[in-house]
Amino acid sequence: MSISQAVEAAGEGSTSEFRRGVASCAPVLFGTIPYALVLGAQATQKGLSIVELSAMTGLNFAGGSEFAAIQLWTSPPHIVLIVAITFLVNSRHLLMGAALAPFLRHLPRRKMFPALFFLCDESWALGLADARQRAAAGITPAFSPRYYMGAALAMYLTWVAFTTLGALLGPMLGHVETYGFDMAFPAVFLVLMRGMWKGVAAARPWLVSLVVAALTYLMVPGGWYVAAGAVSGLVSAWFFWREA
């Protein structure tokens, strides 16, 4: 048995953990790629150059806020509006980072600052679900940084590459939405939520979030529904809580 095989057999090898992260991200990319192409194509229609679009998706790397920014884009752009909407759409990251924080205590800050640049819905959800599973299985430390980085870098490279490709192809792309690829996101998120399932009582805040987010989406224009749904779910979790 070679050294690398021995490391892989131990299950904690850096390469195998990284590869495990990339592999677990693969089904997610299936839904990401069509969206990336559409965003790139839309951006060129709004007058952004390919370099500008690549700079946005490479530096900002948060798809929801980029879609919102492109919808609102004018020439010249309304800076305050676009930055405020970006913050609003991405404010969920605050909560996501907070949920991840207990698993990151053993890691130095200087490592986490670059790693958190790559935090997105998918890499966070995969990393957190994996950490919880490993914690339940008694593996310490529960959070696997290389697994997280595998998933995160796969997302990042795919996002930047395919938004750029979308900008290059531009008008050649029709309406990718009509083919059903957008259903990949509910599919991914629902599977991740099943992994977090701890019984009906623990899931009541999720239902509150769903109802409030859906109603907000129907009644309030813009990206408010994510923040409204998430915050109301958390408030309800506080009130649902009973001393064990």
Next chain:
Amino acid sequence: MIDATTLFTIVLMAGVTYLTRIGGYLVLRNRTLSARATAVMEAAPGCVLISVIAPAFVSRNPADLLALAITFVAATRFSMLPTVLIGVTAAGLLRHLVG
């Protein structure tokens, strides 16, 4: 070609986005939460995820709702890749058939 105003906007976007990414971590990194606050934080991931996909649950297109129902059932039974394939196929087919 990079326009200066555009670049400035993009850099500001990237800045606030990065602040949201490190903010929650920095605030909670060295705190020990009460049992109640821990329960709230345990509910947080599901609350965020379901809020992001909430618009799909109130789609006006019957084909989308039916596809979501199929995806939901698939998610309770199968792992990630089969669920994604079932969801995307169901949405694509139903939109084509139902309209």
